[in-house]
Amino acid sequence: MAAILVLGFVSILFWSEGAKAESIGEKQALLAFLNQIPHEKRLQWNESDSACNWVGVECNPNRSSVYSLRLPGTGLVGEIPSGSLGRLSQLRVLSLRSNRLSGQIPPDFSNLTHLRSLYLQHNEFSGGFPATITQLSGLIRLDISSNNFTGSLPFSLNNLTHLTGLFLGNNRFSGNLPSISLHLTDFNVSHNNLNGSIPSSLSRFPAASFAGNIDLCGGPLKPCNPFFVSPSPSPSSLNPSRFSRKKSKLSTAAIVAISVACALVGLLLLALLFFLCLRSKDAGTKQRKPAADVPAAIASSSKEEATGTSSGMGGEAERNKLVFTEGGVYSFDLEDLLRASAEVLGKGSVGTSYKAVLEEGTTVVVKRLKDVLASKKEFEAQMDIVGKIKHPNVVPLRAYYYSKDEKLLVFDYMPTGSLSALLHGSRGSGRTPLDWDNRMRIAITAARGLAHLHVSAKLVHGNIKASNILLHPNQDTYVSDYGLNQLFSNSTPPNRLAGYHAPEVLETRKVTFKSDVYSFGVLLLELLTGKSPNQASLGEEGIDLPRWVLSVVREEWTAEVFDVELMRYHNIEEEMVQLLQIAMACVSTVPDQRPVMQEVLRMMEDVNRSETTDDGLRQSSDDPSKGSEGQTPPGESRTPPRSVTP
Structure with a gap:
């Protein structure tokens, strides 16, 4: 009995030492990644602290291995160094989206056999479809959209037997779509250079999943042309003398009638063009607010103030700029915010929230307030109070903007939702x-x-x-x-x-x-x-x-x-x-x-x-x-x- 207890104690000791060594190895792998890749100094990883406490890093309950690595929009630039992330063998979730990563996926990604979710969208990766990814049979979600991948899509995608979401849009993939017999619930290959017919296994998805591939047909898109060509016309049908015999001269009256008709059509077209110009001018006076972008009204009412170009308004422009709160982590200005692509997240009782993706990859939430009755002084005083609040369970206010027509608040984006x-x-x-x-x-x-x-x-x-x-x-x-x-x-x-x-x-x-x-x-x-x-x-x-x-x-x-x-x-x-x-x-x-x-x-x-x-x-x-x-x-x-x- 004593021998069994001793053996058990030794086993536990050996296991704990192994877990500790494994954790140290993964910490070194993360540091190797960060030290070898250019970034915008947003990740303040303290080498003396546990990697499990670093921003973007999550560990399993016993803190023996890294479970999730999420570094979206952190200004990462260049190629992923080999021998770094590929050493995180217990990784389940990897998100490097909205950076400026380029090159190809390192071969050692094949070591990430426990990976379930891989998000690499909105980067600059290139080359053919990463063969390494098709070896990760446990993947459930794969998003490599909005990159520069080229070449054909491999049939080996069928190796990803657990995959439910596949997002390959906005790349330069070409060739035919392979027959993918996976139990997919989400699928998108839009805006590539794919051609040929859509396989029957994928025809259940909507047309939007295939849009932007002009040579793709079948399924939810237009029917494919038949593979046989029309028979050639017989030589007799192209006999010039036979054709000339069918020609007949137009009478003078017919020519006059055709001329009058053309003149009337021309006058009608000019009148229609004049009417459309007037209508466009009237519509231009109304401030239209597209939901797909940061509201146009924000740009129209704020641009002069942001740039200080209005005559005699330089001081007011300075006072109406985007104001960042204490301890801010962002370095964009109002112009960057107005240029951002955005989508509506929801309309609440105090205003509308937009997810805004800035050109350099940062994603924030912009809340456009409505029915604000506070004066500018009262607004700024309240924002000063709100901006000083810092707590792990409170969303921090990062910046605000006040003008006569627009009141905006900027917060961190929370991708998990409400x-x-x-x-x-x-x-x-x-x-x-x-x-x-x-x-x-x-x-x-x-x-x-x-x-x-x-x-x-x-x-x-x-x-x-x-x-x-x-x-x-x-x-x-x-x-x-x-x-x-x-x-x-x-x-x-x-x-x-x-x-x-x-x-x-x-x-x-x-x-x-x-x-x-x-x-x-x-x-x-x-x-x-x-x-x-x-x-x-x-x-x-x-x-x-x-x-x-x-x-x-x-x-x-x-x-x-x-x-x-x-x-x-x-x-x-x-x-x-x-x-x-x-x-x-x-x-x-x-x-x-x-x-x-x-x-x-x-x-x-x-x-x-x-x-x-x-x-x-x-x-x-x-x-x-x-x-x-x-x-x-x-x-x-x-x-x-x-x-x-x-």
Whole structure:
């Protein structure tokens, strides 16, 4: 028995030393990559610190290996050095998109056998389709669009048997499309030089997936021409004498009639052209705002101020420039922002958000505010307060712009999206359920951000809702859209917080710390029930989410109130009931009976004490082979919640 214990101890010691050595090797690989490739000094990797703490680097739970490397838009230039990233053998997610990387993919990428997601879009890679990639049979998502790849697409793409998303658009691939018999859900080869017919295995995708390949046909595109040619005309049909006999002279009257008709047609065309010019001039006076770019109105109303070209307005132009907050990480100006390509992310109660990709590759979110009533002095004072807030669970304000016609805010881009999209989007088959541990992680990290706003910044959020809770891939959260309420008026329209507003907000039209707690309580109920806090999702007219939960609980305290997606997990009923009790305390109709935010956070952390990691949060499974972006429900080792008495 003693020998077995000694042997076990030696094995554990050997394993731990191996893990440590492996971690050191991967740290050296990351440093080799950063030291050998030019970049814009945005990555401040401290060699004396653990690589798991570096920006863009995520490790597995025991910190023995690098699990994810995300360096989008960090100004990386040139070829990926061989012998660097290829040594990260346990890597699951690699994102180097929106840089200026060039050359070919290093051969040692074939070592990344655990890779599930590879994002290399918007770079300058060249050469043929990387043969190394076709060896990564575990890939689920592959995006190498918007590069300079050439040559034909290999049939060996069929080796990627787990692939569900393949994005090859905006390159220079040529030749025929191979027959790809994968279970793809997303596919795009648009704007290449492909030709021939679309294979039947790919014909189910829309025309947009193949657009921009002028010699491609079949499937959703135009039918292909037949392979046989029309018979040649007989020699007799080309006999000049036979043709001349069929000619006849036109009479003088016919010639006059044709001339008059041509003159009339010419006059009509001139009149039509004159009408179109007038219409275009009228339309030009209206400021049209395209959704595909940063709004044209911003450019038109801001360009003179940004460049200082308007006569006598040099001082005003200087005052109306893009203002960066303390500790900023960006170095662009308003002109760069106006030139950026952009897409609408969403339209909210305070304005429209755009994803803007600048020419040098940086991606930011630009929020264009509407109905701002604050003066310039009041606006700048509030932005100064908001810009000083720094917390791991709060989205930092990076810059702002104020002019008479436009008010813009610039934030970091969060590619994982919002809690609202994760919780309510695509609830059909194929959806990866949001497990209990990750719901607790989301709730606690959001509470930490909100408690920081209340306690340290003394700032009321004023607009708490699921779409303003943004997600990190590890399910930590970022609170966004905070501190903007004062910019609009002393009265908050009821529809601004529809579904989340506290009862007193409808009467006083003012948000407070206590009304923030109420809104957060609704957010907890949303996580617990899986229901959006609007009447349509509750199936009953005139009832909100807190009253719906209370009506179910009053009849009998059962599992019916909880999200059906939580039924698959075991031994969590006690924690769910405890979190439900916290949520119901937050949504008390009497403001003074609600706990303060720091007390809400403490109670939630007490519920989550068991099985926690160093940051006080339980760690969920991180295998992305069973779901998108690495979120996999833990094994079903807990029994479904039963009827519980409080």
